[in-house]
């Protein structure tokens with residue numbers, strides 16, 4: 239207990255110290271909270287061209303550091319990474335504490351370990367605040383835009399957890415983590431969607447240009463985050479063309495999304511041969527996608543309303559009718575953004591711009607997957623599990639980092655979860671850590687897991703007493719602590735467990751009388767086993783208990799026994815002496 243909480247405190251102080259100083263730094267200007275970590279680095283790093291600051295590594299739950307190879311030229315030029323071998327558990331996280339609540343762009347660049355002996359390209363999953371937002375695909379390290387994962391997420395509390403989930407294909411290897419605050423209303427999808435979702439960018443295209451760029455390269459403001467824009471010169475060679483301008487574009491860099499001005503200085507337009515534009519991407523079916531389309535009239539030939547009018551269709555359905563950029567903005571060289579969220583059952587998403595006057599035009603396209611945010615596990619129960627983890631001495635391979643129940647694809651092993659719809663939270667209803675080589679103690683805090691119905695800790699080497707507080711877990715039906723090294727007496731309070739059906743305490747070193755309120759229970763069709771405890775007594779099948787004696791009485795008995803032994807010895811000696819004398823007298827008489 240002592241040891242466990244000290245470790246937590248040290249870890250906590252370490253993390254909060256580092257993060258507090260960063261937060262103070264961010265709060266001084268009216269800048270968004272910005273945190274960049276160079277994973278595996280022991281020193282702060284500054285990278286060109288804008289001298290970006292990457293903090294030395296902190297906030298991680300495990301793993302090791304190694305020299306890194308950048309899979310892509312768009313990865314930040316960092317030299318180290320942190321990787322998480324499977325022996326450190328399937329789940330590992332970064333906890334970033336003391337951050338202001340709000341909306342964030344979270345971005346994780348992946349790294350490859352610089353070591354020819356290690357298999358490269360690990361495949362793993364990522365989650366933020368318990369919601370899985372990315373799964374690496376084989377071959378990712380050969381595709382620039384797959385060298386990182388990004389999520390736009392609401393942070394409700396004052397910390398954020400970013401976790402990596404091994405899938406048995408190599409060790410998750412992380413080059414950098416960015417936690418970039420953006421506007422509270424950024425990428426709002428409309429009222430009906432609320433704020434319980436995470437957005438994963440599927441595609442972000444800047445059309446009519448050949449240069450890949452981050453917001454930073456485009457002189458975007460920090461409140462927009464630091465989006466990566468993949469360039470596209472044509473959707474269909476020969477049927478469309480790229481145009482650009484040096485003119486200043488109005489209505490850019492405004493709340494809530496702060497798109498950089500330069501994004502609107504290039505575009506793709508249709509031609510006389512093919513006035514429309516169409517663009518198709520492969521997607522995962524049966525998900526919701528949010529499509530954001532960017533326009534500005536930059537063609538000197540188009541000066542008035544009605545010269546360029548088109549419909550926007552997504553997978554064949556008209557989403558926006560008669561889009562006329564000049565009519566919407568009032569002027570040329572002015573930006574406008576349209577967004578629509580659609581449910582897609584097929585494997586592709588096709589965006590078509592179909593003109594009724596002139597040719598279609600488009601400056602940029604963003605497509606996001608809309609992921610419902612997971613509900614998390616009750617925080618009391620998570621804290622209790624962390625104490626159980628420390629006190630039982632759970633091996634590293636269990637991991638047990640992040641949230642126990644979510645992402646639902648990656649629950650902690652040994653923990654059974656159930657969704658409590660009245661609380662809107664996950665709760666723990668089972669603990670199955672049988673036969674895991676555990677050598678610790680059972681902490682009293684286990685009773686904070688109030689929804690437990692079953693506990694199986696059989697076949698370990700758990701020492702010490704059975705916690706009295708187990709009797710407080712009212713729903714408990716199965717308690718199997720058999721084959722451990724538990725000692726002391728069975729707490730009478732276990733009798734309070736009205737729902738208990740199976741109680742296995744066999745094969746321990748328990749002593750004393752089985753409490754009467756438990757001893758009688760097997761009569762009511764419950765299955766209890768108390769055998770194999772040398773010191774237990776008092777129910778049928780076990781030895782009878784001796785009378786209860788005080789220390790004084792025990793000393794009395796000891797002295798009494800010693801005294802009796804002395805008397806017997808004296809008696810035997812006398813008898814023997816007397817018999818010798820008689821024998822001698824008989825010999826004399828005979829002789």
Ligand SMILES: *[C@@H]1O[C@H](CO)[C@@H](O)[C@H](O)[C@H]1NC(C)=O
Pocket residue numbers: 303304305
């Ligand atoms: C990383 O590379 C440097 C030399 O560039 C070397 O000195 C160091 O030992 C390497 N670190 C690891 C963990 O391999």
Ligand SMILES: *[C@@H]1O[C@H](CO)[C@@H](O)[C@H](O)[C@H]1NC(C)=O
Pocket residue numbers: 424425426427428429494495575576577578
């Ligand atoms: C996106 O569209 C919805 C309605 O479809 C609208 O309520 C919302 O304001 C739009 N978001 C932005 C940032 O324009």
Ligand SMILES: *[C@@H]1O[C@H](CO)[C@@H](O)[C@H](O)[C@H]1NC(C)=O
Pocket residue numbers: 455456457500
């Ligand atoms: C960003 O600003 C700098 C200095 O004002 C300028 O030289 C550069 O061309 C701008 N970049 C873009 C992409 O607009």
Ligand SMILES: *[C@@H]1O[C@H](CO)[C@@H](O)[C@H](O)[C@H]1NC(C)=O
Pocket residue numbers: 524525526581608609610
């Ligand atoms: C897509 O959105 C609809 C409407 O909000 C919702 O009912 C549905 O569950 C969503 N589908 C997925 C896969 O999230």
Ligand SMILES: *[C@@H]1O[C@H](CO)[C@@H](O)[C@H](O)[C@H]1NC(C)=O
Pocket residue numbers: 672673694695696697716718740
């Ligand atoms: C508990 O685990 C042990 C070892 O795996 C198993 O034999 C036993 O049946 C389990 N107990 C219950 C009540 O399921």
Ligand SMILES: *[C@@H]1O[C@H](CO)[C@@H](O)[C@H](O)[C@H]1NC(C)=O
Pocket residue numbers: 701702703725726727
């Ligand atoms: C139980 O075992 C522990 C060591 O594992 C020992 O310190 C403690 O005194 C024992 N308690 C009883 C009541 O025998």
Ligand SMILES: *[C@@H]1O[C@H](CO)[C@@H](O)[C@H](O)[C@H]1NC(C)=O
Pocket residue numbers: 744745767768769770
């Ligand atoms: C109780 O446990 C012992 C071993 O400790 C086993 O031999 C016995 O079969 C068990 N009794 C019942 C009723 O399960």
